[in-house]
Amino acid sequence: MLLDFLPELKKKELLKFGFVAEAVLEYKISKLTGALLAKFLDNLSKFKDSIIPGILTKEEFEILKVRASNGPFDGIWQRRFKFTGNKVYFQTEKNESTFSKFSSRGWKLHLSFPKGKEKDVAKFLYEKGLYFKLQTGVGTWFYGHMQSGATIYIGSHDDLMSIAELIENGIGAFLMQGAYAEIANRRIGIGSGCDIEIRPNIMARFDVAKTNFGWLSGNRKYAEHGLATWTRLGGIPILKTHEAAVRDVENKWNTLTDSQRRICIDKLFRRVYEESKAELIKDFGKEFVFGRK
Numbered sequence: 265m266l267l268d269f270l271p272e273l274k275k276k277e278l279l280k281f282g283f284v285a286e287a288v289l290e291y292k293i294s295k296l297t298g299a300l301l302a303k304f305l306d307n308l309s310k311f312k313d314s315i316i317p318g319i320l321t322k323e324e325f326e327i328l329k330v331r332a333s334n335g336p337f338d339g340i341w342q343r344r345f346k347f348t349g350n351k352v353y354f355q356t357e358k359n360e361s362t363f364s365k366f367s368s369r370g371w372k373l374h375l376s377f378p379k380g381k382e383k384d385v386a387k388f389l390y391e392k393g394l395y396f397k398l399q400t401g402v403g404t405w406f407y408g409h410m411q412s413g414a415t416i417y418i419g420s421h422d423d424l425m426s427i428a429e430l431i432e433n434g435i436g437a438f439l440m441q442g443a444y445a446e447i448a449n450r451r452i453g454i455g456s457g458c459d460i461e462i463r464p465n466i467m468a469r470f471d472v473a474k475t476n477f478g479w480l481s482g483n484r485k486y487a488e489h490g491l492a493t494w495t496r497l498g499g500i501p502i503l504k505t506h507e508a509a510v511r512d513v514e515n516k517w518n519t520l521t522d523s524q525r526r527i528c529i530d531k532l533f534r535r536v537y538e539e540s541k542a543e544l545i546k547d548f549g550k551e552f553v554f555g556r557k
Contacts, residue, residue, distance in 0.1 A: 269393025295335030376442030
């Protein structure tokens with residue numbers, strides 16, 4: 265559990281150090297405290313030059329120290345899962361995950377799951393080293409009367425796809441379709457409104473809010489959201505200059521004829537998507553936004 269946030273190869277290399285193997289065994293039983301914790305941290309410092317950069321990055325090394333000090337997840341859950349207003353809330357701290365630098369700066373996931381599964385989901389995500397927030401009550405991408413939700417901040421497209429697979433294999437059995445739209449008698453999962461479904465009941469979108477181009481701390485080049493999920497052109501934010509025209513059409517969509525809808529898709533939505541995609545590639549790089557393929 266202590267090393268679960270690391271890739272398997274790095275775990276194996278670290279476990280070759282006797283003091284690490286001893287700490288991992290003790291961590292499974294109880295929190296590293298007092299002399300045991302001091303001994304582990306002291307040995308980490310002594311062997312730092314052998315661990316960095318050959319096995320761990322500096323960031324991973326610091327996170328290992330934090331996680332050792334924090335102890336097993338059960339204690340963290342008890343200390344941190346709390347009410348905030350009309351919501352119950354849990355969040356990873358920045359010094360606990362290498363992904364924290366991508367908060368609203370790249371791809372993120374939205375999950376919905378049954379009430380009562382909050383601790384199971386949080387434990388899995390935390391022990392895998394992910395940076396996330398979990399909430400129950402009122403939500404935008406889940407139905408609060410019967411579901412809870414998690415947002416996981418990831419960054420690159422390639423990491424997005426590998427982590428989505430990890431989540432599907434680990435907790436996919438009890439993930440649920442959250443917020444949805446009914447289109448042609450079909451329920452389509454929409455996540456926060458413009459997400460795309462990349463694995464069953466795993467929704468994703470590219471978030472630029474805290475970047476130099478975002479609406480929170482940047483020049484607002486991009487709108488907060490992209491095209492609605494039901495257009496099949498969601499997942500990425502659209503250029504702010506197109507937002508008013510797009511929202512106008514989306515809001516009156518149910519009043520349009522089939523012919524008018526096709527024109528809107530071909531003449532407006534596709535153009536907006538392609539122009540926004542091209543600018544995202546210029547600003548963030550094709551590999552980061554859309555992967556190596």
